[in-house]
Amino acid sequence: xxFRSKNxxxxxFLIMLSWYLLVDTSLGSxxxxxxxxxxxxxxxxxxxxxxxxxxxxxxxxxxxxxxxDLFRMVLQNNTFDTIGLEWLFNYDAELKFFTFDxxxxxxxxxxxxxxxxxDVMRNSFYSLPKLWKFKQILMNKNTECIYGSVFExxxxxxxxxxxxxxxxxxxxxxxxxxxxxxxxxxxxxxYSIPLFPNNFWMLNSLNGFNSQYYESIVQKLAESLAxxxxxxxxxxxxxxxxxxxxxxxxxxGVMNFTSTQLEWSLKFSNxxxxxxxxxxxxxxxxxxxxxxxxxxxxxxxxxxxxQYLWTSSCFxxxxxxxxxxxxxxxxxxxxxxxxxxxxxxxxxxxxxxxRSPVIYRKYPIVFFCPFIVMGMYSSMVNSxxxxxxxxxxxxxxxxxxxxxxxxxxxxVRYYYLxxxxxxxKNSKHPKLFKYLSSELVGFVFxxxxxxxxxxxxxxxxxxxxxxxxxxxxxxxxxxxIVLFCAISCFAGVSFFIYEAIRNRKLIAKFGLGRFLLxxxxxxxxxxxxxxxxxxxxxxxxAILFLVLPNSIVxxxxxxxxxxxxxxxxxxxxxxxxxxxxNGNVVKQxxxxxxxxxxxxxxxxxxxxxxxxxxxxxxxxEKSLALENILLMDELVGFKRRSENIxxxxxxxxxxxxxxxxxxxxVNVSSIAKSTFEKDLRDAEAIQSLKVRNEVVDxxxxxxxxxxxxxxxxxxxxxxxxxxxxxxxxxKDRVAVI
Numbered sequence: 001x002x003f004r005s006k007n008x009x010x011x012x013f014l015i016m017l018s019w020y021l022l023v024d025t026s027l028g029s030x031x032x033x034x035x036x037x038x039x040x041x042x043x044x045x046x047x048x049x050x051x052x053x054x055x056x057x058x059x060x061x062x063x064x065x066x067x068x069d070l071f072r073m074v075l076q077n078n079t080f081d082t083i084g085l086e087w088l089f090n091y092d093a094e095l096k097f098f099t100f101d102x103x104x105x106x107x108x109x110x111x112x113x114x115x116x117x118x119d120v121m122r123n124s125f126y127s128l129p130k131l132w133k134f135k136q137i138l139m140n141k142n143t144e145c146i147y148g149s150v151f152e153x154x155x156x157x158x159x160x161x162x163x164x165x166x167x168x169x170x171x172x173x174x175x176x177x178x179x180x181x182x183x184x185x186x187x188x189x190x191y192s193i194p195l196f197p198n199n200f201w202m203l204n205s206l207n208g209f210n211s212q213y214y215e216s217i218v219q220k221l222a223e224s225l226a227x228x229x230x231x232x233x234x235x236x237x238x239x240x241x242x243x244x245x246x247x248x249x250x251x252x253g254v255m256n257f258t259s260t261q262l263e264w265s266l267k268f269s270n271x272x273x274x275x276x277x278x279x280x281x282x283x284x285x286x287x288x289x290x291x292x293x294x295x296x297x298x299x300x301x302x303x304x305x306x307q308y309l310w311t312s313s314c315f316x317x318x319x320x321x322x323x324x325x326x327x328x329x330x331x332x333x334x335x336x337x338x339x340x341x342x343x344x345x346x347x348x349x350x351x352x353x354x355r356s357p358v359i360y361r362k363y364p365i366v367f368f369c370p371f372i373v374m375g376m377y378s379s380m381v382n383s384x385x386x387x388x389x390x391x392x393x394x395x396x397x398x399x400x401x402x403x404x405x406x407x408x409x410x411x412v413r414y415y416y417l418x419x420x421x422x423x424x425k426n427s428k429h430p431k432l433f434k435y436l437s438s439e440l441v442g443f444v445f446x447x448x449x450x451x452x453x454x455x456x457x458x459x460x461x462x463x464x465x466x467x468x469x470x471x472x473x474x475x476x477x478x479x480x481i482v483l484f485c486a487i488s489c490f491a492g493v494s495f496f497i498y499e500a501i502r503n504r505k506l507i508a509k510f511g512l513g514r515f516l517l518x519x520x521x522x523x524x525x526x527x528x529x530x531x532x533x534x535x536x537x538x539x540x541x542a543i544l545f546l547v548l549p550n551s552i553v554x555x556x557x558x559x560x561x562x563x564x565x566x567x568x569x570x571x572x573x574x575x576x577x578x579x580x581x582n583g584n585v586v587k588q589x590x591x592x593x594x595x596x597x598x599x600x601x602x603x604x605x606x607x608x609x610x611x612x613x614x615x616x617x618x619x620x621e622k623s624l625a626l627e628n629i630l631l632m633d634e635l636v637g638f639k640r641r642s643e644n645i646x647x648x649x650x651x652x653x654x655x656x657x658x659x660x661x662x663x664x665x666v667n668v669s670s671i672a673k674s675t676f677e678k679d680l681r682d683a684e685a686i687q688s689l690k691v692r693n694e695v696v697d698x699x700x701x702x703x704x705x706x707x708x709x710x711x712x713x714x715x716x717x718x719x720x721x722x723x724x725x726x727x728x729x730x731k732d733r734v735a736v737i
Contacts, residue, residue: 034220035202039269042200047275053204054277055262057221057255057286058197059228062268063248064088065157065164065190067178084193089117094131096154098468100167102138109134109158115267116195119260137468141170141326142389146465148175151185160198164190165244165309170322170386172312184312187244191302194252196265201255203279221255221286222293229254229290229298237314247308250300255283323383330553334377337560341374344564347572357623357713358571361522364410364446369567372403377560390465393477394458400481401457404488405450407567411492413442414524417624424663434661457484478545482538489531489538496528518719521623523574530570534562578716597715601707604629605636612723619714627664628706631657635700644690650680653696668702 038060045053071084097109104112110128118126137150144150149171151157157164165187172184179189201224203217229250234243252261259278266273287298317325348354348366359366376399378384385392416423420437424430435441457480464476500507500515507515516525541555565573603609604616620626634653638645657666658673679695714720 033204034217035204036199037202038199039265039271042202042276043269043271049204050275051277053202054279055200056203056217056279056282057201057224058199058257058262058265059249059255060160060162060199061194061197061249061252061261062158062160063164063195063251064193065159066193067155068189068191069178070155071191071193084191085116085120088193089121089126092129092131094133095129095156096133096135097156097158098135098137098150098154099158100137100139100163101159102136104158105136106134109136112158112264112268116264119264135468139389139468139470141322142385142470143171143173143387144390144465144468145173145388146390146394146462148177149173149185150468152177152179157190161192161245161248162241164192165241165248166316169240169312169315186311187248187309188306188311192248192251192305194261196261196268197257198265203282217282218285218289221282222289225254225286225290225298226294229294229296231308237310238316238318240310240314241316244309247300247305250298251302251305253287253298256287256298322386326382326386328382330556331381331383333553333557334381334560337377337557338374340561340564341370344370344569344572348568351572351576353572353575356575358522358575359568361414361624362410362524362568362571364406366568366571368447369403369406370564372399372406373560373563373567375399376403380556389470389473390461393465393473394461397461397477397480398454398458401454401484402450403563403567404484405453406446408488408491409446409450411524411528413446414522418622420624421621421626421664430663431661434663434665438661482541485534486538489535492528492531493535496525496531499525499528513718518619518717519622521619521713521717523571526570526574527566530562530566534559534566537562597708597711601704601711604707604711605632605704609727612727615719615723616711616714619717619719620710623710623713625706625710627657627666628703628710630664631666632700632703632707635696635703638696639693643693645693645696646690647680647683647688650676650683650691650695654680658699666703667706668699672698672702 034056066084066088071087097113099109113132113134114126114128117128118124135154139150147153151168151171152174157167159167168185168187168190172186174185176182179185201221228246231243231246234240234246262276262278263273266276290298316322319325348359353359354367376396379392379395379399417437420433423433427433460476460480461473464472467473503515503519506519516529517523520526537555537559541552541559544551544555600612604613607613617626617629620629631653634657638649654677656662657664658668658676659665676695676699679691683691
């Protein structure tokens with residue numbers, strides 16, 4: 001018996017303890033049976049659970065934000081939206097609605113406004129006016145500025161309070177199309193008409209509630225009312241979004257809702273209104289508790305709301321265009337590419353490479369294109385697009401097109417110059433083709449001409465920006481850039497392949513090195529070959545765009561570095577390799593440079609070594625300096641034949657080599673040219689048939705300086721070093737005298 005009584009006592013104790021804990025837990029945590037959910041979560045709840053629950057409060061309303069001038073006379077003295085909505089749905093004129101909500105497609109907006117209109121107009125056959133237009137804006141957090149603020153383009157925004165106060169600040173700059181004053185667009189420039197709630201307080205069950213539990217729910221709602229209606233603690237502009245959204249919630253009473261508004265919300269969510277009970281008792285009593293502790297009224301009219309809204313000059317971000325707040329690792333990679341341009345220019349100028357003929361011959365590419373790449377990657381930084389995505393995209397497309405056009409024009413001009421001698425020989429108008437090869441025409445063709453031409457690529461962007469869809473804008477942007485790059489790269493690689501096939505015998509005999517370097521002193525063929533790497537990167541970019549879109553930024557970073565290589569980096573690298581490779585040789589022969597070069601120039605002038613003369617002649621032709629050898633041959637011939645030169649020969653020299661845009665115009669000083677022309681005029685004046693050959697000495701001296709300049713580059717080639725080794729060997733063995 002004692003044992004049994006002890007068991008009964010223990011059982012009773014456990015039952016009492018369990019009941020106490022259960023009651024205490026339910027009283028201490030009212031959140032356990034109250035859920036705060038959005039409409040998406042509400043839609044997922046099964047019907048049996050909904051039938052045993054009830055909605056007791058709601059907030060986060062979808063509202064209409066209308067320009068003041070449209071509804072000022074109708075709404076200024078009204079707390080609620082009935083009169084405004086009636087006036088709106090009777091407005092049979094053009095209205096442009098828009099939203100930033102990704103779930104509100106055009107069809108959804110039309111359906112939503114139509115069922116609201118039927119209830120407001122009490123007409124089950126009501127249909128929206130045909131002049132009403134709807135647009136879904138899909139610009140992420142970016143803004144558009146070319147066509148003015150998006151709020152100026154449209155009349156009414158559909159969205160939540162928090163979304164409105166954020167977007168109006170992001171799009172605060174305007175063109176004074178609707179607001180005539182020059183200050184920012186402000187939240188107070190719009191009336192807000194609450195439509196229906198998106199978030200709900202749901203009481204999961206009413207069965208078995210005692211008075212204490214009932215009071216705890218009321219107290220909980222009262223606390224929520226106090227919290228959600230209080231904005232006095234927000235004093236910093238970084239809290240402007242929270243402040244203004246709380247102020248706007250006062251239009252419907254913070255957590256208050258009507259049966260009609262709930263019905264609209266359920267229709268929007270495609271939930272049967274009969275399956276969701278509602279209970280206003282808890283909220284009404286919570287409001288009474290709130291009024292006992294607060295003097296403020298929960299329901300404000302439009303005028304009072306507008307008085308408390310902050311201006312857009314009070315911006316939510318601490319940095320302009322929210323640069324620091326929205327900085328991403330892709331921005332870091334893009335800025336790294338931008339900084340590489342600074343390093344590139346430091347190397348270019350600090351090393352003195354900018355003075356090299358290799359750099360000069362492709363100056364539009366080397367001097368301008370890296371700066372264009374820097375600008376292109378700056379415009380792709382997300383923080384740059386925060387201020388105006390259309391300007392960022394247009395700037396990117398324009399610079400990409402400009403980069404490609406400059407590159408193509410420079411390569412075309414170079415190969416035109418390389419074939420100029422052959423063109424002139426077969427032409428009846430050599431001066432025209434020589435004029436086209438002038439520095440002025442070259443500058444216009446490679447620098448000035450691409451500037452307006454590249455604007456053509458931006459035309460599609462100006463058109464598709466009006467879609468207000470960042471996906472379409474960015475896709476079009478990428479397609480245009482990739483298309484331009486692909487055309488340039490495929491054209492360059494195709495031309496390289498053509499050149500390789502055309503010179504296949506040369507490659508077979510002397511190797512690929514001679515084809516790439518000696519036959520191309522300015523390294524254009526190496527640049528064209530490097531375009532193949534860009535093609536591989538573009539293909540990889542396309543594959544990753546389809547498979548792993550997030551990894552595109554890494555490939556974009558590599559493409560940026562590759563662009564620097566294609567726009568002068570390879571030339572700098574080849575010059576550096578050439579300097580390193582020839583460093584020891586240069587030091588060794590530096591003391592003998594004048595003597596040795598003079599010896600070799602004499603050999604060339606006297607044509608006493610066929611191998612050297614042919615090799616140097618070929619190099620001069622590929623270096624676009626053949627005219628110096630041709631003129632030197634003429635002048636040396638005059639000197640050898642006689643102490644006097646015929647006037648007809650001097651006229652020929654003047655016509656072919658010294659006249660502007662002549663077939664083989666040489667680069668000599670104006671003083672030397674003027675002296676020669678004066679001597680020629682003096683001889684003609686006295687009708688002399690011959691003159692002393694000293695009249696060509698100054699011209700000959702300057703042409704020889706040109707030859708020395710070309711020869712100094714020629715001495716750095718493998719072909720010259722091989723010839724010199726053989727020559728020195730023959731000379732040592734007295735094979736050459």
